[in-house]
Amino acid sequence: MKRIYGAAAAAAIAMMAVPAFAQIKIGSAGPMTGQYAAFGEQMKRGAEMAVQEINAAGGVNGQKLELLIGDDACDPKQATAVANKMVSDKAVFVAGHFCSGSSIPASDIYKEGKILQITPASTNPKLTDDALAKGNTTVFRTCGRDDVQGTTVGNYLLKHYPKARVAILQDKSPYGKGVADETKKALNKGGMREVMYEAYNDTDKDFTALINKMKREKIDMIVLGGYHTAAALIIKQAKEQGLPTKMVGFDALETAEFYQLGGAATNGVLMSFPPKAEDDPKNADLVKKFRDAKYNPEGYTLFSYAAVKAWAQAANKAKSTDPAAVAAALRSQTYDSAVGPLAFDQKGDIKNPVYDIYVWKDGKAQPSSK
Template identity: 80%
Template sequence: MKRLAVSLGTATAIALALGAGSAWAQIKIGSAGPMTGQLAAFGEQLRRGAEMAVADINAAGGVNGQQLQLLVGDDACDPKQATAVANKMVSDKVVFVAGHFCSGSSIPASKIYKEGKILQITPASTNPKLTDDAAAEGNTTIFRTCGRDDVQGVTVGTYLLKHHKGKKVAILHDKSPYGKGVADETKKTINKGGMKEAMYEAYTDSDKDFTALINKMKLAKIDIIVLGGYHPAGGLIIKQAREQGLGAQMMGFDSLQTAEFAQIGGAATNGVLYSFPPAAENDPKNAALVQKFKDQKYNPEGYTLLSYAAIKVWAEAANKAKSTDAAAVAKTLRAGKYDSVIGPLEFDAKGDIKNPVYDIYVVKDGKSSTAPK
C-alpha cells in the first residue's frame, strides 16, 4: 500500500517525547502510527493523546512508582515501515505500544510485538482479523479501545436500510484491510436486509483524478456512495463528483473523522455522513482534559482521546498487576472494568471491547454533529 510519505526506507523515525518528570524515566512505552504522509493528521491524534496521557500519569506518580518515557514510531501506514517500527520498539525494550492506526500496519506489527513480549492496544485499527487471528494463534496480549469493522459495517448498513432503502448504492473501497473490511461488512448488512448494491468497485487511494469512476457512477445513476477508505481520496471523490454533476450522498466511516476531510473536499463535504464512536470530547466529564489540549492550541478530535484512553487503561492495569509484564497486564485487563475518558471499558477473550457503539455523524461547514436517527 503506497502512501505519499517522506521516505524513511527501512529505518524508523523514533522521536523521544518526554512527559512530566521523565528525565528520570524508567519504563519505556510507545505510540505508533502515520506521523508523516497523507494520513499524518491521524498520527498526530494518536501522538497527542499519548503525550498527554504520559504527562498525566507521570504527574500522578507514574506506573508502579516509576516514570514513563514515550517513544513515537512513524509507520506512514505502510506495512513494511510498521514492522520496522515494531522491531525498533523491541530493541528499545519498550513494554507497551499504543498503536498502530491502519489495520494493515497493526496486523504485521502485532506478530513482532508478540515475539517481543510487548502488549499492544490499538486505538484505531478496526479490522476483525487483528484480534481474530491473534486469538487463533494464541496471542493474548493484543487489545483495542475502538470497535471492529463488523460493528461499524452493521451500523452503517442499518442506517442505509432505514433511511435509503430502494436507492442505488455504489460501494467503493481502497483495497486496504481497513477500507475493504468496512465496505464488505456494510455490503453484508444491506444484502441481508434485502438491499442490493448497484456497484461494487475498488479504487487506488493515491489517485488524484477519479473522473472514470465518477462517470461510471453517473451512468449507473448512483444515489448513495459508500466509501470504504481514507479521507484524502474521499475528499477528492466527493469534490470531483459535485464538479462533474453527480449529486449522490456519500457515507463513510471513522477515517473521515478529521478536519482535513472538509479542507480537501470543501463545500462538497456538506451532508456527508460517517460512523464514529460517541464523541468523548463532548462529554462534560472530559471538559478539563479537553481544555488542556486546547491550551496547547490543539483540538482533540477523532482518535485523540481513544489514544489517551489506551495508555491510561494500560497504566491502571499495570498498577493493579504490580507489573509491566505483558502477560500479567493482559490478564488484569481482561479481568477488570475500567472507567476511561471514552466510557467504561471491558475486554473480551480476544481483546476486543465489549458492547462497542458507533454513532452516525453529518458534516456541515467543516464541523460534525450527530445525524438524525
C-alpha cells in the same frame, strides 16, 4: 578531602548516575508523516497527554514513563520496522497502530518481543481474531470493529435510504475493504443489492472514470470504504462533474482535513464514529487541557489517551509491566476512561461497542438527526 579509588570509585560514580526514577519505555505508533499524518498526530497527542498526567501522578509502579514515537506512514513494511525498533528499544507497551494494515503485521513482532499492544483505531476484525487463534493474548483495542461499524451503516441505509442506488467503493486496504464488505453484508442481508462494487487506489487524484461510471448507473449513494483524502476528492469531483450523490463513510473521515480537502462538497456527507468523547461534558477539563496546549482533540485523540491510561492502570494493578500480567489485569475489570467504560473480552476487543451516525456540516461532523 577523602578520595575514593578503584571499584569503590566506580560504584560511587554509578550510584550518582542513577536517576531518581528508572524509566519504563512505551510507544505510540502510527502515521506521523504521509497523507494520513493527521491521525498520527491525534494518536501522538493523546499518548503524550496521558504520559504527562501519569508521570505527574507518580508514574507506573513508582517509575516514570518515557514515550517513544514510531512513524509507520500506514505502510505495512514500515510498520514492521517500527515494531522491531520498539522491541530493540525495550518498550513494554505500544499504543498503536492506526491503520489495520499496520497493526496486523506489527502484532506478531510485538508478541515475540513481549510488548503489549493496544490500538486506539485499527478496526479490522482480523487483528484480534487472528491474534487469539495464534495464542496471542496481548493485543487489545479501545475502538470497535468493522463488523459492528459496517452493520451500523448498513442498517442506517436500509432504514433511511431503502430505495437508494448504492455504489460501494473501497481502497483495497484491510481497513477500507473490510469495512466496505461488512456494510455490503448488512445491506444484502436486509434485501438491498448494491448497483456497483468498485476498488480504487488510495493514491489516485483523478476519479473521473469512476464518476462517469457512477453517472451512467445513476448512483445516488456512495458507501466509501477508505480514508478521508480519497473520500474528499471523490465527493468534490462528483459534485463538480454533475453527479448529485450522497456519501457515507466511516471513522477514517474524522479529521478536520476532510473538510479542508473537500470544502463545501463535504456538507451532507454521513459518517460512522463512536460517540464523540470530546463532546462528553465529563471530559470538559481534559479537553481544555488539550486546547490550552494549542491542540483540538478530535477523532482518535482520546482513544489513544484512554489506551495509555488503561494500560497504566492495569500495570499498577498487576504490579508489573509483564505483558501477560497486564493483559490479565486488563481483562479482570472494567476501566473507567475518557471514551467510556472499557471492558475487554478474550480477544482483546471492547465489549458492547457503539457507533453513531454523524453528518458533516461546515467543517464539523455533527450527530445525524435521522
